[in-house]
Amino acid sequence: MDWTTIGTVVGSAALLLGCLLTLVAAIGLLRLSDVLARMHTTAKPQVLGVVLSLVAVGIALQRTTDIATLVAIAAFQLLTVPVAAHMVGRAAYRTGQVDASVLDHDDLAEKLAEEERSAG
Amino acid sequence: MNPVVIALCVGMLTVAALLALLRVAKGPTMLDRVIALDVIVAIVVIGLCVEAAANRHATTLPVIVVLALVGFVGSVSVARYASKESAAERGRR
Numbered sequence: 282m283d284w285t286t287i288g289t290v291v292g293s294a295a296l297l298l299g300c301l302l303t304l305v306a307a308i309g310l311l312r313l314s315d316v317l318a319r320m321h322t323t324a325k326p327q328v329l330g331v332v333l334s335l336v337a338v339g340i341a342l343q344r345t346t347d348i349a350t351l352v353a354i355a356a357f358q359l360l361t362v363p364v365a366a367h368m369v370g371r372a373a374y375r376t377g378q379v380d381a382s383v384l385d386h387d388d389l390a391e392k393l394a395e396e397e398r399s400a401g
Numbered sequence: 402m403n404p405v406v407i408a409l410c411v412g413m414l415t416v417a418a419l420l421a422l423l424r425v426a427k428g429p430t431m432l433d434r435v436i437a438l439d440v441i442v443a444i445v446v447i448g449l450c451v452e453a454a455a456n457r458h459a460t461t462l463p464v465i466v467v468l469a470l471v472g473f474v475g476s477v478s479v480a481r482y483a484s485k486e487s488a489a490e491r492g493r494r
Contacts, residue, residue: 334450
């Protein structure tokens with residue numbers, strides 16, 4: 282086994298895994314019941330799936346400038362996807378689209394009630 | 402890159418995109434659609450990565466940067482808009 286073969290195998294595996302994660306995310310998006318559950322199933326493959334396919338591109342290209350761009354994209358994705366998911370989850374909670382009956386414990390409701398008591 | 406791997410990747414991405422489109426069509430709320438559209442943007446990014454890895458070129462990398470940026474701005478602004486709309490509705494009730 283030389284390095285080219287190993288690179289091809291690792292790159293192919295990363296691409297396949299990234300695509301598989303995206304497929305799992307789409308299935309979860311369709312099957313799960315509620316905004317928060319859907320958000321959770323899509324946010325994680327959005328990070329790991331994209332990062333894995335970027336790794337595959339980096340292995341295929343093997344040029345320093347391209348790899349720098351890919352690292353920048355991966356870092357940006359790692360920063361923005363959790364922020365976007367958090368914003369969507371916050372909007373879902375504030376607009377009352379979260380089903381309280383599926384929650385085990387609602388810390389935020391207690392906190393908000395406490396703040397309302399101290400304000401009023 | 403092995404053509405079988407590329408075909409498998411394209412197939413999985415196609416199915417995933419169709420399922421996400423179904424969620425966009427069904428809704429039921431605006432936030433569900435935003436999440437599904439985020440997934441579609443991620444699918445397009447991964448598709449561009451598959452194409453770049455298969456043909457060994459770097460011409461689509463700027464497109465990937467722009468897509469990652471636009472997807473973030475879009476979902477955050479829709480989330481802000483949704484919460485503002487609900488505050489107005491709460492005021493009316």
